[in-house]
Amino acid sequence: MTIPAEIDTPDIMIDLDILERNIARMAAAVREKGLALRPHAKTHKVTEIAARQMAAGAAGLTVATIGEAEVFADAGIEDIFIAYPLWISPQKAERLRRLASTATISVGVDSAAGATTLGSSLGQAAGSVSVLVEIDSGHHRSGVRPEAAAAVAEASSRAGLKVAGVFTFPGHSYAPGMPAEAVAQEQQALREAAESLAAAGFEATRRSGGSTPTALLTDGSEATEVRPGVYVFGDAQQLELGRCAMEDIALTVAATVVSHHETPPDAPARFIIDAGSKILGSDRPAWASGFGRLIDHPDARITALSEHHATVEWPDSRTLPPLGERLRIVPNHVCLAINLVDDVAVTSNGALVDRWAVGARGKNK
């Protein structure tokens, strides 16, 4: 696909046709398993994409912050899960109270102290907020051991909050060969946590799991819902993990070749494009083959990244793309890339058809 002339570089492009296919495919696959789909909107931060996810049957959205929840609630999304162990400041309490008066809000908790603070800060409004206890299923970030879920649920209940269930993020699935093992650990953790709650008299109505690398491997025996995010766009990480193919990539960064590095004879040929870490993001897991991929040149690699430059190592030293040529880059981690722009170019059949605001960009609080 040629980059439409109206698009100057660097810019983020969304292929609407691929986006809609990705949304429909995940919706159908999750529905077939009897699971609810609650896509994580931190990936896209765009209300037009959330609307398409809801129209395809999503049960609601997942977000990471109150600020993201505010944007999507303002856009009419009625059921939002803030999948994060919020520590409630006075400012956050005020905003969460307001939010809970306009939408069905659930939030994560992973400590008795966090639950107590949440409930007491919300006061009268505590009863209108549900909590899901976060479980560590092997990622070792936030979350309690499954057998410790009941204590957090009890503290939540004492604080006036409704206990809706348990959730986990199997983030350790983000490594080659790990998804199957991470899913098994996730399912076991959800079961044990639900048992912990049951023993204390709580029903874990919602048992919520990750995530783009694992969602299609999860069955409905332990989980009731999944929260994939990246599947709408795909990215170089998912590509290298084997969770999507190049033709599933819906988000690319349009870039221009701005410099031909004078390569020493014994070094691989390389050139510089005008897309750096301030539009691609600089995530690079140890197993990734570079800082991003080129959609039409699968053998090329981005070997170095500055704020406004990427160094592309080129497989064929005889035919470097000329200065001024425009290329499409697949970022390693789309969630970071789209958070760096105010709006995105939307294309269909190779033509620019719209621009969408990234409404929840920068909503870190």
Next chain:
Amino acid sequence: MTIPAEIDTPDIMIDLDILERNIARMAAAVREKGLALRPHAKTHKVTEIAARQMAAGAAGLTVATIGEAEVFADAGIEDIFIAYPLWISPQKAERLRRLASTATISVGVDSAAGATTLGSSLGQAAGSVSVLVEIDSGHHRSGVRPEAAAAVAEASSRAGLKVAGVFTFPGHSYAPGMPAEAVAQEQQALREAAESLAAAGFEATRRSGGSTPTALLTDGSEATEVRPGVYVFGDAQQLELGRCAMEDIALTVAATVVSHHETPPDAPARFIIDAGSKILGSDRPAWASGFGRLIDHPDARITALSEHHATVEWPDSRTLPPLGERLRIVPNHVCLAINLVDDVAVTSNGALVDRWAVGARGKNK
């Protein structure tokens, strides 16, 4: 310093007193060497900071993109260098023409083709734009060999552009022990490039070098100006390179402890804060000891980073900071961190005194 209660987390805080001290100190040191100071404003993107740099005697600003130049020209900065080998699209030509009609604009070139395209795209306005030929002094990103500078200058002159000089970015100074060697290479490259120009009949009036790790090591024998950026704030990279001390850090990220990870007995104690890669940035050079530092806890390290979580490894397992405690984080690379927020909290003597818009945030084009 306690984080003022009005500041909710995560948020970026600027210590005005330290900022002004950093600005004054660099201005004095560079003036003493007889060099011009042209600070790189991609670091801060804030017009209030640019105004302070100009008031301290800066000759003008450096920026990376036309979009950044537009923001600072609108704020009244009269002399701006876009230190980037721009490839001029029709959109960029139109914007650069407009810019050159309101401010003194110089731009980078590192190819005859780039210079020709720039000149012909600008048309009548070419004569009002100066170019500096970019030289590769060892960073091996953009830039030509010093002896190839004349060919680019000649193409620029044929295209109707004014040749003002040469510049280089000694980016390879960003590694432990490298600044002194990088400065020597930078000075040699600037001299050879100026000689190359002189042999072709061009005077390199401006001979422009980097950069926070090198600026204070550069003397006035070869360079005429330096372009440091990060010195206004400092960051964990500069700290670990020995280019600033903890008391020089003017930008921190206010964060809250949200989760206590249940650490296995044989593992270092750790906890989770609510500042992740979407406010700290995820740059981590191989030599860095983590993804950031804690300003009041020099032995702590950020060992893992997600979008909204950072994992802090804590030196003293007996006294973890309690849930809800607020801590100040030093990002690895401030240029990425400030680009993730719309505005920043400005403090003086521990009190919130202002909020500044990050006016050039996201101006990638």
